[in-house]
Amino acid sequence: MTVDMLNVALPKGRLGEKVYAMFEKAGFECPSIKENNRKLIFENPEKGVRYFWVKPSDVAIYVERGAADVGVAGKDILLEYAPDVYELLDLDIGKCRMAVAARSDFRDDPRKTLKVATKFSNIALNYYTAKGRDIDIIHLNGSIEIAPILGLSDVIVDIVETGTTLKENRLEVIETIVPISARLIANKASFKFKNTMIESVLTHMASQREESK
Ligand code: PRP
Numbered sequence: 001m002t003v004d005m006l007n008v009a010l011p012k013g014r015l016g017e018k019v020y021a022m023f024e025k026a027g028f029e030c031p032s033i034k035e036n037n038r039k040l041i042f043e044n045p046e047k048g049v050r051y052f053w054v055k056p057s058d059v060a061i062y063v064e065r066g067a068a069d070v071g072v073a074g075k076d077i078l079l080e081y082a083p084d085v086y087e088l089l090d091l092d093i094g095k096c097r098m099a100v101a102a103r104s105d106f107r108d109d110p111r112k113t114l115k116v117a118t119k120f121s122n123i124a125l126n127y128y129t130a131k132g133r134d135i136d137i138i139h140l141n142g143s144i145e146i147a148p149i150l151g152l153s154d155v156i157v158d159i160v161e162t163g164t165t166l167k168e169n170r171l172e173v174i175e176t177i178v179p180i181s182a183r184l185i186a187n188k189a190s191f192k193f194k195n196t197m198i199e200s201v202l203t204h205m206a207s208q209r210e211e212s213k
Helices: 014-025 056-064 075-081 121-130 146-150 164-168 188-193 195-211
Strands: 006-011 041-044 049-054 070-074 086-090 096-103 114-118 135-139 155-160 171-180 182-186
Touching: 006 014, 006 056, 006 195, 014 049, 014 070, 014 195, 049 056, 056 070, 056 075, 056 182, 070 075, 075 121, 075 171, 075 182, 086 195, 096 146, 114 121, 121 135, 121 155, 121 171, 146 155, 155 171, 164 171, 182 188, 182 195, 188 195
Parallel strands: 006 049, 006 070, 114 135, 114 155
Antiparallel strands: 041 049, 070 182, 086 182, 096 155, 096 171
């Protein structure tokens, strides 16, 4: 890894574009990233920066293992996988919440094991363990909302942003577990060896966050 280049993992998608705009404003621009192609790596040697577009849920893996020095990941991913990285800043974007949802006719019977369908098994387990509730986790990879409709589970634990997905599947939020937003994260060794660049990103992003409030 080159010591003078800052390697940045960006979450592919709408959030990633917002995040890149923040890096650009912080002085780490890379004009080639705006070319309309399917390339995944872009660099600007003059500014000493290299960007990778990665799947949002993979950002923390790149950063934890040092393939990227910094990145932006959702708090949901950080809570679920607890990667060994520094969480430097809440960017106050990509806001949503982790919630428990069920059919409107669902009535909880505390004597029964609660069947919970989710992509976020650790978050769900920690949440119900803290409440002393016995649960059975059904780990799914997507379309979680279907589970209570088909009787696969009693409730789901999932991300709610606008609430449209729940509404369209006739589910409702019964409890909010935790608010979620995007976080700037850094690899622990990079934070030491590329400290000047990372501190510069951090300072600029913190002031951009304040400006947008
Ligand atoms: C999330 C989540 C819900 C939806 C909630 O899925 O799993 O399905 O967004 O958003 P809403 O409240 O605005 O309707 P996402 O689009 O991230 O895709 P995936 O979980 O299927 O990968």
